[in-house]
Amino acid sequence: MTDAQQVPAPPRHWEADVLLLDGGTAHIRPIRPEDAPRIVEFYARVSDASKYYRFFAPMPKLSQRDLKRFTEVDHTGRVAFILELADRIIAVGRFDVIEPGEAEVAFLVEDRHQGRGIAQILLEHLAQAGREVGVRRFVAEVLPDNKRMIATLEAAGYQVAGGVQHGVMSLEFSIDPTTMAIGVMSAREHRAEAASIAQFFAARSVAVIGASRRQDTIGQALVRNLVTGDFTGRVYAVNPAAEAVSGLPAYSSVSDIPDQVDLAIIAVPATAVHDVVLDCAAKGVKGLVVISSGFAETGEEGRRRQRKLVGLARSYGLRLIGPNCLGVINTDPEVRLNASLSPLMPARGRAGFFCQSGALGSAILEKVNNRGLGLSTFVSAGNRADVSGNDLLQYWEEDDSTEVVLLYLESIGNPRKFSRVARRVSRRKPVIAVRSGRSTQGVPMGHAVRTFAAPSGAIDAMFRQAGVIQVDTLDEMFDVAQLLAHQPLPAGRRVAIVGNSDALGLLAADAAASAGLVVSKSVELGADAGAEDFEDALDRAIDDPAVDAVVAVYIPPLNTTGVEVANVLAAVGEQSDKPLVSTFLGAEGVPELLRVPDVAGATAGRGSVPSYPAVEAAVRALAQVVEYALWLRTPQTDVAELDVDPDRGRAVIEGVLRTSPRGRELQYDELRELLDAYGIDLWPQRPVFTIEEALAAGEEFGWDVVLKATAERFRHRPDLAHVWRNIGDAGDMQHAWTALRAIIDRPDEAGFVVQPTAKPGVPVSIAAEEDPLFGPVVSFGIAGPLSELLGDRAYRIPPLSVHDARAMTREIKGSPMLFGYRGSEVVDVDRIEDLALRIARLKNDLTQLQAVALPLVMAGREGAPVLTATARVEPLTDQRSDWFARRLNPHPGDTLSD
Structure with a gap:
């Protein structure tokens, strides 16, 4: 057996798919000896200038000795990663430990791929691997004119220091994940994920693979929806058995299309998708939307097929929406992309919508249309094998056309990342979410997620922490969305109720009180109130400094259309700096009568007054918006700065694992040391097994002590008589010892301790x-x-x-x-x-x-x-879902999904 074969395998989580700054994907993994031939090919493609910057000397070829040294590493003292794209190595990064805790780091990136953020990706993953093997500091030797490498290190967020000696710069920096370094990583992640999604929405040419001449087929519907939706780009039909589809010439394959193809919509049998992806990759397609079913939603065989699909797409630099999805829509008048199975192209609006279920997506679009809400963009992710809600949040954060984000979540694969991203997005625009399975914690077939032990309340708390407006139903989501899309945010909880129905006014007041709102003004105008009466009352309510929002209730008398009152509501809503909601004629959404024209082309402009069929729904939506507005106005301090010593705490844990590799409960002295490293004082205690030890402990503490049993069965049980308080001398201790041992079963296993008495509290x-x-x-x-x-x-x-x-x-x-x-x-x-x-x-x-x-x-x-x-x-067996190195979610069926 050779030395290379004896080297332990690197941790599995060191291998990952990653996203580059331009939105393309690649694969990073530890180098292996069998990579030697491809390293030679990679090195041949690198320019002489890049080689010189790497080795400080002309080095046109790698010697066999160099090749062996570069490809055979031990994954501890010598670590190397390669970045792969389309089965070719495009970059190599490595570090070599030069002394305990310190390693020299270096990179080499193929010239045609420089500028895509590859060196930053390599540095993040090398730093994470270094921390895991005990490296705390990196050193890099760089030629002074290697500006790109110097900029990479300085822009990483670490504190870089160094100088020049013998014409070479020596740069040193700690790789501890500082707040600045994590912030830099998050900013790059945001930019890359937003760019990858923009490629779908900004497509100028779309190929439909599986386009069909037969009516009532998926392929036919996709072509028809693109054309009838007035897509402003080019549509290409791909069907090897047809010459034309819906008046468009048909091509045998994507490769046969003479022009560039930005987006491919795949609607072929699941078994044929693999070959289609290869064809798309060869053509240079930027994104895939896989409508086809027959993947993870069908069982184990489908999961394997889905895993292979995602791995293949990413290995060629492609992102993928689906499979088993409805598709994507962009209502931008300059694009008008309906790359979906929905024949309904929603009107232009301010809301971006993400959902997972394809079947539910059609119903959602129907509801949006009926309410007159309008959307900016829409994505149905199906099995969300690759693109997820987190990706869409990253995109919508910067999208000027989207002011409100709507999420229908059937599962959350990476709630830790969701919390981090949503917390930031919610500061800029409201995020409204419906989460199915809140009680059952179930997920649909095809969604690969870990089980979680935390109660449902933990997820609800995470949503609140991130400022996400969580509602129970789709109807409630649209109730809140139409208010946020068309009305300003309230300054507080105080509401005025203005209406011509005493009964509905009382219902509104009850609903407000139940929702945590304060009714500061209630105006009953009477059943015969006209437009002028409403205008005067609404103006007074809005001008009242004790009012933060207004609820208008209008039920028309017989033989009255309410047009004049509608004109008043629309005019007041357009001019008011306080939100106005209504129950107007029992209408739902934003009725035509209450709309304000929008120069941007949205169906109902800013200032339009949303209407609710029931006054309780209006108040409930207003209450949700009030809570969001208050969260938004609450000062959000940064992560608390604490005087702690992580290295000392880490040493305690490493010491425990050295003696107990499988892990165990910490003992009292270990607990005190660990907590003390984080500024937490553990109340002193002495374990006692005999009365003599108990008496000695009482003397040591100067009496006024307690004697208590600490075995597991007594924890969290104040109803059990296992504590004796107010022990002031030896006689008290004798009595306490005898009494407790008499009333406790198995007293020798009770785990008695003596502690000083704490003050009541x-x-x-x-x-x-x-x-x-x-x-x-x-x-x-x-x-x-x-x-x-x-x-x-x-x-x-x-x-x-x-x-x-x-x-x-x-x-x-x-x-x-x-x-x-x-x-x-x-x-x-x-x-x-x-x-x-x-x-x-x-x-x-x-x-x-x-x-x-x-x-x-x-x-x-x-x-x-x-x-x-x-x-x-316990020993670390897997990575956290949000690590200190960017990575895409693993393939479905693996331990973690995003």
């Missing part, structure tokens, strides 16, 4: 655990079984801001206990929030910490001592 618990899907999840609640049984806990996904911690202490139902409930003292909430921030940081930093909990924190008027703590360490 409110018991709270703070915990964090590693969820298979979410990554770290932090929770907070009042300690005790009732809170657990009632599910009264607040959840957040790290990293946490100060505002996140503050919200957690206030959103649980038991929060009044912290703020002087029934005359009790207000506890030190600031200290509780500080502990939550520190536990979140601890769990976020240390991935091998499977769980950490402070099950009993006694929050008092001054301070909140941590009386008990637990933690468990």
Whole structure:
């Protein structure tokens, strides 16, 4: 066996599909000895100038010795990655450890692919691999005129330092994932993902593969919808058995098309899709929309076929929407792309819509049309094997045509990334989401996601944390969307109700109170009120500084059309800086009478007044928008800056895993060391097994101590008599020891400890655990079984801001206990929030910490001592869903999907 064969395999997560800055894809993986012939081919394609910059000398060819050294690595002291595209190596990056914790890093990128962000991708993945094998600092030797390499290192977000010696620059930098480095990575990710989606919507030429002459076929419908939708680009029909389709000449293959093809819509049997993708790749197609079914939604064979499809598309630099999808739509008048199975081309509007189910997509478009809402763009992702909702969020964030984002989510493969991206997008434009399976946590066939252990409340909390407006039904989504698309945001919760129906006015007031709104003004105009009466009342309500929004109710008398009142509502809505919603003639959406023309071409302009068939729906939509507006106006502080020592905490965990490779619960001294590294003081305690040890512990603490059992069966059970308090001397301890051992079953297994007595307070618990899907999840609640049984806990996904911690202490139902409930003292909430921030940081930093909990924190008027703590360490078996190196979601059927 050779040395190369004896080298352990690198971690599986070091291999990934990645997205380049221009939106194209590539594949990164550790180098292997068998890559030697392709390395020679790659090196031959690199220019002499690039070779000189890499090796500081003319080096036209690689010697066999160099080739062996470059391709045979140990994946610890010597690590190398290659980047592949269309089965060709286009870049190589490597580091070699030169001393413990320090390694020299270098890159070589094929000239024709330079400028696509490849060196940055390699640096991110090398840095992540370096951190995993104990490297903390990179050194790069660079020629001073190698401006591109110097710019790459300086733009990475690390603090680069160095100087020139003997004509060579030596640049050094720590590879710890600083806030700046993570920010740079996120910005590049955003740019790349947005660019990849823009290629679909901006297509100037579309080929329909599987176009058919027969009526009532998918291929026929796709061609017809493109043509009748007035697509402004070129449409090409591909059908080897036809000469023409719908008046268009038919080509035998995509390669036979004489012109450039930007987008391919594939509607052929699943077994034929593989060959079509190869044909599209050879033609230089930029994106694929796979309408065809017969993939993961059909079972294991279909999952294998889907995995192969995605891998093939990405290996040739292509992104893919679908399979088993409805398609994509762009209503921009300069494009008018209806690359979908929907015969209905929605009107131009301000909302971007993402959904997954193809069947549901048709119903959604019908609802949009009936309400007069209009869309900017629409995507049905089907099995979302590649393109996902996260990609669309990245695109819509910068899209000037989209002011409101609508998401119908049947599954969330990467909620950690969703939270991060949505939190940023929600700052610029509202995001409204319907999530199916909220109670069952089920996902449709074809959607590959990990199971998750966190309760449904954790997902709801993640949506709130990100500012996402979560609603229960599609109708509620459109209720909220039409308000956000056409009316300004309210400044607060105070509403005025103006109407000509006393009964509906009372319903509106009840609905407002139930939704958390405050009715500051109610004007009953009477059944005979006319347009002038409405205009005066609405003007007064809007001018009232005690009013933030207005609900107008108009039920017309017999033989009255309401046109005059509609004109008043439309005029007031157009001029008002406060939102106006209505129940007008029982109409739904934005009726023609209440629309304001939009110079941008949208169906209902800014200022148009949305109408709801039921006043409760109007108030409910307004309440959702109020909550979003308040979230938007709440100062969002950055991630809290804490004085912590991650290296010290990491050393504790590594020490545990050295002696217990499979992981275990941390012991008390290990817990104290770990928590102390993050500024958390664990209340002192002494384990005792005999009365003599208990007496010695009491003496050591100076008495005023407690004796308690700490075995697992006693945790979180204040109803069990396992604690004896107010032990002031040896006699008290003798009595406590005898009494507790008498009433506890199996006292020798009780895990008795002695602790100093803490001051009275409110018991709270703070915990964090590693969820298979979410990554770290932090929770907070009042300690005790009732809170657990009632599910009264607040959840957040790290990293946490100060505002996140503050919200957690206030959103649980038991929060009044912290703020002087029934005359009790207000506890030190600031200290509780500080502990939550520190536990979140601890769990976020240390991935091998499977769980950490402070099950009993006694929050008092001054301070909140941590009386008990637990933690468990386990070896790292898989990556988190949001790592410190950009990567596309793995292929369906793997452990993780985006």
